[in-house]
Amino acid sequence: MPHCWEKSGWGDNDFTFATVADSHSGTKAMKVTLTRRADGDRKALITESTDCAPVVGAGKQYDLGLWYKTTTPDAAITLFRHDTTAGWQYWTDLKTLDMAAGWTRATVRTPAVPAGTDRITWGVSVYGTGSATTDDYTMEQVSDPVPPAQCTGTAKECADGRWTVLPTQNPVRSMHSVVLKNGKVLLIAGSGNSEENFEAGTFTSAVYDPANGTYKVIPTPKDMFCAGHVQLSDGRVLVMSGNKAFPVAGGHGYEGYKDSYVFDPDTETYSRTNDMNDGHWYPSATELGNGDIISFGGLREDSTGSVTAERWSAAEQKWLPLWQVNQTWSYWGLYPSMILMQDGRLFYSGSHVFGNGTPGTGSAIYDYDANTTTSVPGLRNKDQRDQSASVLLPPAQDQKVLTLGGGNIDSNPDANRLTDIIDLKAADPVYTAGPPIPQGTVDLGDGKVAQTGDQGKMYVSAVLLPDGKVLETGGGLHNRADPVFEASIFDPATSAFDPVAADPEARGYHSSAFLLPDGRVMATGDNPGNGTWNHNVSIYTPPYLLKGTRPTITSVIDSEWVYGDTQRITVDRPIAKAELIRPAAVTHSSDPNQRFVDLPLSVDGDNVDLNVTSNPDLAPPGWYMLFAVDAGGVPSVAKWVHLQGPSAFAADTASAHVHSFADSLEGKAAEPGRKRSSQKVGTAVSGCDRHYGGVGVCVPTVFPDGVKKTTASRCAWLKKNDYGRLEVNGKDDPLGLDPSRDGLACGARDLVRR
Numbered sequence: 001m002p003h004c005w006e007k008s009g010w011g012d013n014d015f016t017f018a019t020v021a022d023s024h025s026g027t028k029a030m031k032v033t034l035t036r037r038a039d040g041d042r043k044a045l046i047t048e049s050t051d052c053a054p055v056v057g058a059g060k061q062y063d064l065g066l067w068y069k070t071t072t073p074d075a076a077i078t079l080f081r082h083d084t085t086a087g088w089q090y091w092t093d094l095k096t097l098d099m100a101a102g103w104t105r106a107t108v109r110t111p112a113v114p115a116g117t118d119r120i121t122w123g124v125s126v127y128g129t130g131s132a133t134t135d136d137y138t139m140e141q142v143s144d145p146v147p148p149a150q151c152t153g154t155a156k157e158c159a160d161g162r163w164t165v166l167p168t169q170n171p172v173r174s175m176h177s178v179v180l181k182n183g184k185v186l187l188i189a190g191s192g193n194s195e196e197n198f199e200a201g202t203f204t205s206a207v208y209d210p211a212n213g214t215y216k217v218i219p220t221p222k223d224m225f226c227a228g229h230v231q232l233s234d235g236r237v238l239v240m241s242g243n244k245a246f247p248v249a250g251g252h253g254y255e256g257y258k259d260s261y262v263f264d265p266d267t268e269t270y271s272r273t274n275d276m277n278d279g280h281w282y283p284s285a286t287e288l289g290n291g292d293i294i295s296f297g298g299l300r301e302d303s304t305g306s307v308t309a310e311r312w313s314a315a316e317q318k319w320l321p322l323w324q325v326n327q328t329w330s331y332w333g334l335y336p337s338m339i340l341m342q343d344g345r346l347f348y349s350g351s352h353v354f355g356n357g358t359p360g361t362g363s364a365i366y367d368y369d370a371n372t373t374t375s376v377p378g379l380r381n382k383d384q385r386d387q388s389a390s391v392l393l394p395p396a397q398d399q400k401v402l403t404l405g406g407g408n409i410d411s412n413p414d415a416n417r418l419t420d421i422i423d424l425k426a427a428d429p430v431y432t433a434g435p436p437i438p439q440g441t442v443d444l445g446d447g448k449v450a451q452t453g454d455q456g457k458m459y460v461s462a463v464l465l466p467d468g469k470v471l472e473t474g475g476g477l478h479n480r481a482d483p484v485f486e487a488s489i490f491d492p493a494t495s496a497f498d499p500v501a502a503d504p505e506a507r508g509y510h511s512s513a514f515l516l517p518d519g520r521v522m523a524t525g526d527n528p529g530n531g532t533w534n535h536n537v538s539i540y541t542p543p544y545l546l547k548g549t550r551p552t553i554t555s556v557i558d559s560e561w562v563y564g565d566t567q568r569i570t571v572d573r574p575i576a577k578a579e580l581i582r583p584a585a586v587t588h589s590s591d592p593n594q595r596f597v598d599l600p601l602s603v604d605g606d607n608v609d610l611n612v613t614s615n616p617d618l619a620p621p622g623w624y625m626l627f628a629v630d631a632g633g634v635p636s637v638a639k640w641v642h643l644q645g646p647s648a649f650a651a652d653t654a655s656a657h658v659h660s661f662a663d664s665l666e667g668k669a670a671e672p673g674r675k676r677s678s679q680k681v682g683t684a685v686s687g688c689d690r691h692y693g694g695v696g697v698c699v700p701t702v703f704p705d706g707v708k709k710t711t712a713s714r715c716a717w718l719k720k721n722d723y724g725r726l727e728v729n730g731k732d733d734p735l736g737l738d739p740s741r742d743g744l745a746c747g748a749r750d751l752v753r754r
Contacts, residue, residue: 001044002030004052009125010660011040022133024067024103029135032126034072037654043078044134045123048088053119054139056081061576063603064094064122065107065138073099073564074128074654076614077108082119090425090659092397094600095611096564097124097132108611109142109601111395111577115493128654146631147573150548160500161542169535170524171215172204173197175510176227177524179583180265181235181623181640183517184209186218190225190242193510193527195695198223198246207268210516221270222259228335229585230285230293230593233314233621233645237263237585238293239270240310241280244301246695249729253303253683256281260319277322278308282334282353285585286592289344289616289656290314291645294368297332305331305679314621314645326371328672331679333358335590337390338366341424342399343658344617347376349390349403349422353588354685355410356383363422363431365662375667378431380418384408387509389462389589391470393492395579395598396618399424399661402490404472405437407458409479409687412702417456421495427664438499440486442477443506445720448485451477457484460589461513463521464581464596466627466635467544468492471500471521474507478704479687480529481721483508489542503538514584514591517625517638519545529688530723531696544633551575551636553628554606561643563656564614569628569639570606576631577601578610580624580643595619599626612643615656621645689735692745693726699735699745711736715746 001007007017014036023029030044046052056062064077073096081091095108113120126132151158173192179185185208191198203220227242239262244255256279261270280298283306287293291314300306311325312318332338336358337351350363358364361375362382379385388406392399401422407415419434437460439451457475465471473487483506488497503523507513510527511534520541526534552572561567569578580597597619602609608628613619622645625638683690688698699718703709707717714737718726726745728738737745744750 004047005030006045006047008045009040009042012038013040013042015042017044020133024135029133031131031133032124033131034126034129037127037129039655040660041125041127041657043123043125045080046121048080048082048121050119053082053121056113056117056120058113058115058117060113061142062110063107063140063142064110065105066124066134067103067105067136068097068124068132068134069101069103070097070099070130070132072126072128072130072132074130074657075124075126075132076657077106077122078125079110079120079122081114081117084116084118090661091120092598093613093657095602096614098566107602109603111598111600125657127657147548149632151546152548153546158543158546161540161546163501163503164539164541165505166213166537166539168213168215170206170537171217172206173533174206175225175512175525175527176229176587177512177514178229178231178237178585179514179516181583182265183211183640184265185522186237186263187524188220188224188227188229188239190220190223190227192533193225193696195246210518216268218268221261221272222257226282228280228283228285228295228298229587230287231583231585231622232262233291235265235623238285238312239263240276240285240295241283241298243281244279247683247690249690250732253681253685254281254299255279255301255303256299257301274318276310276319278306278310280306280310284332284336284338284592286338286340286346287620287622288340289620291621294338294346296338297334297336299681299685300678302678303681303683305681307331307676307679326368328371328373329676330373330673335588337590337592339390339392339401339592340617340620341365341662342615342618343661344369347401347424349401350379350382350385351388351390351403351406351590352385353387353590354687355386355408357385361667365665371672372669374665374669376422376429376431377667378422379403379420380433381416384413384416387458387460387589389460389472390592391462391464392595393470394464394468394596396595397598400492402434402470404462405457405460405475407478410702412479412687412700412704414454414705415456415458415475415477417454425661427662428666429662434495435497437472438486438488438497440484440502442482442484444482451484457486459508459511461507461511461523463513463515464594465489465515465542466519466579466581466629467633468596471540471542473503473513473540474511474523476508479700480509480527480698481704483526500543503540505534505536505538510588512586514586515581519635519637528721529698529700530721531694544635547632547634550634551628551630553626553636553639556626556639556641559641561612561641563612563616563643565612566602567610567612569608569610571608571628572606574630575608575628578608578626578628580619580626580641582622582624615658617656617658619643691729691732691734692737693723697723697726699723699726711739711750715751718746
């Protein structure tokens with residue numbers, strides 16, 4: 001090898017490295033050849049040493065160039081970085097090299113160098129049979145100036161952003177929000193957790209158009225209250241299960257049905273698919289790299305917990321029969337957060353809904369093909385992460401997950417401020433403690449007061465922003481009560497929160513927040529325990545939209561994209577980065593498919609070539625919002641592009657390139673358990689005692705700390721939280737709210753001291 005170059009790579013393959021006379025200039029070039037490949041790759045790489053690896057500056061970008069010839073479509077420019085604390089580590093694949101028989105120039109721009117990085121190495125990796133010959137490497141620092149910020153609001157708004165409550169209310173009690181491929185928003189209510197609507201068979205959805213602020217109410221065939229939903233690769237929305245029946249005091253709990261539907265954004269109508277194998281009220285839904293959907297958890301038609309994994313086939317456009325789906329017979333709980341990893345495995349982050357998490361460490365890696373589950377340690381207070389939020393941090397190539405907040409509707413403690421971060425690129429990933437969520441104010445029934453002690457929030461919404469940061473907003477201190485008013489922006493580069501303006505509206509249970517294509521964030525809903533619903537809609541304008549003129553994507557040459565492709569756009573001024581952001585499909589603080597995929601750049605004036613990942617597990621097929629962002633963090637309005645599905649990469653000679661990671665797990669790997677029908681789940685799974693009020697009312701089975709176990713104290717709390725008249729259902733009074741036995745909880749006679 002030439003001086004300061006090394007042989008590198010991993011996996012099971014046969015290879016040769018050679019210095020050849022077939023050069024672009026001078027007398028020699030480097031050649032890497034694979035003659036057999038089971039997995040892995042081989043690389044010619046700048047030596048990882050202080051003598052050889054180029055020095056870089058944090059926050060800077062570099063244009064890398066080389067000349068090459070290839071006989072394989074499976075070759076890429078690969079980048080490593082030296083972290084001053086963690087040492088050398090794989091960073092990202094920057095660009096897939098098109099096949100070329102003659103000498104061809106390739107250029108690509110690195111992302112901004114992360115803090116703590118002092119050197120990089122890079123080279124060409126070959127991960128399919130064939131060869132790549134390379135010569136004449138160059139590296140130049142990008143010197144694009146940061147445009148001066150021009151504040152277009154007040155000084156406070158430019159620092160913290162601003163919220164606006166829209167004049168038109170949401171017409172439906174929506175608890176599911178999906179940003180459609182045309183920029184409109186599907187808001188699904190079903191019955192909206194309303195007993196009257198359920199009994200009347202009144203099930204609704206609405207489509208909101210941000211362009212003109214209008215709503216269109218959509219006929220909805222079934223009670224999709226607490227269904228699962230996910231974007232399919234063609235932009236339609238798969239909606240699975242929902243509410244078959246509300247709980248009955250002294251009888252059954254919630255029931256989930258087997259029905260499944262597809263919503264078409266073009267016709268704005270629902271159509272039915274084949275049934276699932278089981279009922280799933282509160283199921284997960286994760287898209288895989290081939291466009292299939294995998295789903296776990298929820299409640300069956302008999303109110304027990306479903307242990308049946310379900311798989312939607314993109315090729316066959318149907319739910320597969322049970323015998324065609326790998327089963328662990330595990331109960332993953334309700335809305336378990338299952339995030340697709342870059343090698344096709346699933347990471348269960350520990351975020352879930354209702355009560356305790358799954359047994360064990362609280363998080364795990366599930367390998368569908370091997371059908372094994374391996375525990376992952378480090379998640380703090382795993383049984384108080386009920387309705388926490390988990391998000392794959394920007395960019396998805398870094399494979400880091402942030403989990404924040406949470407509580408427990410069974411024990412009803414103060415919700416917490418915990419955040420935990422895991423690096424799934426590590427050989428043996430472990431959650432580590434992150435910074436606590438900033439505190440705001442909380443309304444305990446007598447107006448807003450400052451949070452104290454360790455008070456945090458559950459019902460957290462986490463939204464990926466186009467500048468590469470994460471907005472967390474909304475939440476409540478207790479089970480369907482005590483809204484918390486706080487928002488902050490988390491920066492993955494510094495692992496720090498910056499408190500910003502808080503949504504003036506309460507956003508607790510059944511609220512949603514999500515990114516719009518214009519870079520703003522929309523927040524909807526709130527369903528307190530007294531059964532009411534907040535129909536007001538809030539819009540957050542982040543600080544980056546108050547910094548003056550935005551860059552504009554003036555053209556997208558092709559909106560149909562293929563894995564490993566290079567796509568050209570034009571912009572009206574220099575940009576620092578571009579990315580794909582998957583549109584939201586969020587409910588109950590959960591959107592495991594949310595991701596921000598970096599697009600390395602090759603820049604020639606206003607023409608920018610975007611290098612699309614070759615790995616469909618990193619960016620599953622579907623419609624994405626394409627943002628261009630300037631050096632000041634100001635994003636363009638998004639353009640919609642379609643990353644095509646399985647047919648787009650069916651001809652690949654090698655599986656998509658994935659660098660070795662999470663391959664030395666030390667946690668206990670569990671094989672499938674014995675086959676069983678279900679998991680027993682208590683009827684009070686939602687933390688509500690159904691002996692009082694209508695089905696939409698949630699009198700907590702456990703009152704918050706500080707509420708004494710007396711009729712007077714409990715009734716005072718219910719009055720403060722606007723529960724109103726509460727009839728007793730049946731003869732039982734487990735909470736002691738009707739000592740007079742007149743069938744009315746907290747009546748005048750119940751509060752007379754004896």
